[in-house]
Every structure is written in structure tokens, then in C-alpha cells.
Amino acid sequence: EQERAFIEWYPRGYGVGFKVRERLFETQTKYQRLEIYETEGFGKLLVLDGTVQLVEVGEESYHEVLVHPVMLAHPNPRRVLVIGGGDGGTLREVLKHGTVEKATMVEIDDGVVEASYIYLDVAKDLLDRLLKGEEPRAELIIGDGVKYLRESDERFDVIIVDSTDPVGPAKLLFSEEFYRSAYEKLNEKGLYITQAGSVYLFTNELLDAYRAMKRVFDRVYYFSFPVIGYASPWSFLVGVKGDIDFRKVDTRRAEKLGLYYYDPERHETLFQMPKYVRDLL
Ligand code: AG3
Structure with missing residues (x-):
């Protein structure tokens, strides 16, 4: 029916x-x-x-905002880790940056990659190359991101968590312990970003994640953006390691990205947050 x-x-x-x-x-x-x-x-x-x-129509309202603010705030992001993101949209945006030498995507569920490859027009060609191991600048690992980060001896400039919500199976990705292993695996200067749920409907989860990140990173920023398909505004949390100012982005590098939603010339508008939430943060 x-x-x-x-x-x-x-x-x-x-x-x-x-x-x-x-x-x-x-x-x-x-x-x-x-x-x-x-x-x-x-x-x-x-x-x-x-x-x-x-x-499909409007997915960029999420993927652009998850990827480009941190990529443009980092002076030279060469090694990037994506956790989750099995549909390929996040990795697609990462690879738009010419500075990237190697990006690794660790997705736990190969079912998501496969269905996205077959049915979605989000990153078909990229997923095709990844599945065949033919993408020179990226690799796909099917595995548990928590375990991968704990055990990997690689170091990253940017770590992007594109997971399901901070409720349910992805909960571990929002724990202090996980943030610690991410902090450890960032280079001396590095940025971590995670989606953090609906501002209005998951406010407590946002607050919990923010507080846990504050205990680990040198500085933590929150921002929000209206995402098509989600209960917006949607929240994002950025953890900084070392000497990087997330309030400033390289607008020159942005020119080549063909952005549609995120406006680096108005980067400061990302930081809008309802007053009651800001008062709680
Ligand atoms: N990852 C973030 C999904 C969160 C949506 N939450 C919700 N609808 N309750 C999306 C994967 C896109 N690459």
C-alpha cells in the first residue's frame, strides 16, 4: 500500500x-x-x-555547514577524518578543499553506504570510487568510529562527526571519553566538529555535549543553522585544539567551493542562538 x-x-x-x-x-x-x-x-x-x-533537495544546508566553517578556519587542513556520513555528502564537501591530501571516512554501517550508492544522488560517483578503492584522496573504512579513534595511530587536522542524534546508538560519540580520544588524535592545531541535534527539541543533549567538550578541548564554540528536513535550528559544536580562532575563516579559499547555503562572508551569523539556550551554555 x-x-x-x-x-x-x-x-x-x-x-x-x-x-x-x-x-x-x-x-x-x-x-x-x-x-x-x-x-x-x-x-x-x-x-x-x-x-x-x-x-536530496537541500542536503547541502547541512553538509556545507558541517564541513566548510571548520575547513576554512583551519589554516591548512591536510588530513581529515569523517566519522559516520555513510551517504557520502560530508566527504564530498571535504574533498572540495584542495589542501586535503587524505580523508578517511569511518562508517559503521555498510548498509547505509550501499543504499546511498544505489538510490541517492548525493555522492554517487564518489561512493563508487570509494567502494572500488579508486578514490586517490580518500578511503572508506567500515567500522566503529569509537574503536577506530581509540586505536588509530594516525593524526588529523580536522575531525568531523556526521552521526545520528545524541540519543540512541550514537550516544557514545557524545561522551567525554570519546572527545578525549579525538583531542589526542588531533594534530597540535586541530578542529573537531559534531552535529549536536535540534536546538529546541534536544536542548538538554546539546548542553550535555557542550559541557563534556568543554572539559576536553582548549575552546568550544556552538552555532546553529536551519537545515532542510530537520527540526531547525540545528546545532553544531566545535572543539578547538591549539592556536586556531574559529571566529575567523579564510574567505579567499571559500571562493572555489561553490557554496549555496553557508556564507563565509557572514560567518559571524552562524553563532546566533536563542537567548535561553545561550544563558544555559
Ligand atoms: N546525520 C545527521 C542526522 C541527524 C538528524 N536527526 C534527526 N533527524 N533527528 C545526517 C547524515 C547526513 N550525512
């Missing part, structure tokens, strides 16, 4: 919905329930355990 709408329910009955034409695919992977819908107005929709991961 055809479904006519997909709705993600957030706490207290707040819903984010899309009119859909049909469900194209559905499976239970080793880790989660994965669904792909054809929406009426936003291309295909990827859902994990009932939560919206992206819609």
Missing part, C-alpha cells in the same frame, strides 16, 4: 514531514532500520530508525 507522507516525530509530538510518492527501499541493516522514499518536492529521503538523515 502506498504511503502518502513520512513524518519524523520528535519529543512532545513535534513533527517534521514530507509528502511522499512511494517507498523505494526498506531494510533492516545490522545496525538500524533504513528506508528510502521518493518525496513530492525534495527528491529522495533517507531515513534511519525513523529519523530523517537527508533529503
Whole structure:
């Protein structure tokens, strides 16, 4: 039977919905329930355990903002680690930076990579090359990001966590212990960024993550952005190691990125946060 709408329910009955034409695919992977819908107005929709991961039309409103502010604040990001991000959108944005020599993506669920490759127009060519091991500047590791970071002896300039929410299976990615291993694996100057949930609906999770990061990083910044498909504004947390000012970005390097949502000339507008949240932070 055809479904006519997909709705993600957030706490207290707040819903984010899309009119859909049909469900194209559905499976239970080793880790989660994965669904792909054809929406009426936003291309295909990827859902994990009932939560919206992206819609094709507007996914850049998330991926640009997760990637470019930290990449442009770092003076010379050469080694980048992406944890999660199995759809490839985050890595696609990372590789737009000519400074990047090698990017590693550690995704726990190969089911997400495979379904994204087959059904989504987010990063098809990139995923194809990654799966074949033919992408010269990036590698895909199917594995647990927590374990990878703990055991790896590589060092990174930028670490990007593109995970599901700080509730449920990804919870460990928001723990002080995880932040410590990330801090350790950053080079002398490094930046860490994570998505941190809906400002209004996951305020407590945002506060918890912020406080835990404050105990680990030299400085921590929060910012928010309206993301298409999520209960916006959406929050992001940035941890700084060493001498980097996250309030400043290299707007010259930004010119080649073809940005649509994130405006580096107005970088300071990212830091908008409702007053009651700022008062709590
Ligand atoms: N990763 C962030 C998903 C968080 C969405 N949360 C929600 N809808 N409740 C998305 C993967 C995109 N690369």
C-alpha cells in the first residue's frame, strides 16, 4: 500500500514531514532500520530508525555547514577524518578543499553506504570510487568510529562527526571519553566538529555535549543553522585544539567551493542562538 507522507516525530509530538510518492527501499541493516522514499518536492529521503538523515533537495544546508566553517578556519587542513556520513555528502564537501591530501571516512554501517550508492544522488560517483578503492584522496573504512579513534595511530587536522542524534546508538560519540580520544588524535592545531541535534527539541543533549567538550578541548564554540528536513535550528559544536580562532575563516579559499547555503562572508551569523539556550551554555 502506498504511503502518502513520512513524518519524523520528535519529543512532545513535534513533527517534521514530507509528502511522499512511494517507498523505494526498506531494510533492516545490522545496525538500524533504513528506508528510502521518493518525496513530492525534495527528491529522495533517507531515513534511519525513523529519523530523517537527508533529503536530496537541500542536503547541502547541512553538509556545507558541517564541513566548510571548520575547513576554512583551519589554516591548512591536510588530513581529515569523517566519522559516520555513510551517504557520502560530508566527504564530498571535504574533498572540495584542495589542501586535503587524505580523508578517511569511518562508517559503521555498510548498509547505509550501499543504499546511498544505489538510490541517492548525493555522492554517487564518489561512493563508487570509494567502494572500488579508486578514490586517490580518500578511503572508506567500515567500522566503529569509537574503536577506530581509540586505536588509530594516525593524526588529523580536522575531525568531523556526521552521526545520528545524541540519543540512541550514537550516544557514545557524545561522551567525554570519546572527545578525549579525538583531542589526542588531533594534530597540535586541530578542529573537531559534531552535529549536536535540534536546538529546541534536544536542548538538554546539546548542553550535555557542550559541557563534556568543554572539559576536553582548549575552546568550544556552538552555532546553529536551519537545515532542510530537520527540526531547525540545528546545532553544531566545535572543539578547538591549539592556536586556531574559529571566529575567523579564510574567505579567499571559500571562493572555489561553490557554496549555496553557508556564507563565509557572514560567518559571524552562524553563532546566533536563542537567548535561553545561550544563558544555559
Ligand atoms: N546525520 C545527521 C542526522 C541527524 C538528524 N536527526 C534527526 N533527524 N533527528 C545526517 C547524515 C547526513 N550525512
